[in-house]
Amino acid sequence: MDPVLAAVECLRTAFPPDAEAPDHHPRRREEALVSLVTLAQVLAPPDAPPLLPLQFEVLFRQLTHLLLVMKAWEPSGTAEEFLRVVLRCIDALLRSPLVAADAAQLLSGVRLRDITGQALSELLLAAVVQPSATLCAACLGAVSRVCRPPA
Secondary structure, three states: OOHHHHHHHHHHHHOOOOOOOOOOOHHHHHHHHHHHHHHHHHHOOOOOOOEOHHHHHHHHHHHHHHHHHHHOOOOOHHHHHHHHHHHHHHHHHHHOOEOOOOHHHHHHOOOOHHHHHHHHHHHHHHHHHOOOHHHHHHHHHHHHHHHOOOO
């Protein structure tokens, strides 16, 4: 199975998109954290295969969903580590080569416009509540990259 697809499926299993209740299962968080680290590693190499626009969309939606899920968590080392990895994944996704599109087009397009706004809101809220200045700056950096993705 494709490593990107495998990581996304594991994230979807741990935190289904339609789940409304906050997650209280540390094991699911740990499994999702491992999947996120794998996803960041798969997306990060400069020689990574280009993503199709639909793959980009699914990944961006999933990462935004994780930002929403995390908002309900109690502050903890796991939550901070999870946020750091989500930010790494967002950065890697925005830097990933795309087939026949660019990230700015997709993020501002009809299909992702609402999700992009939601991601920006969640990143700003995450920045406000961070006790660490470094993590706050990382959230604001992600806002900047979503607003103006790297070429």
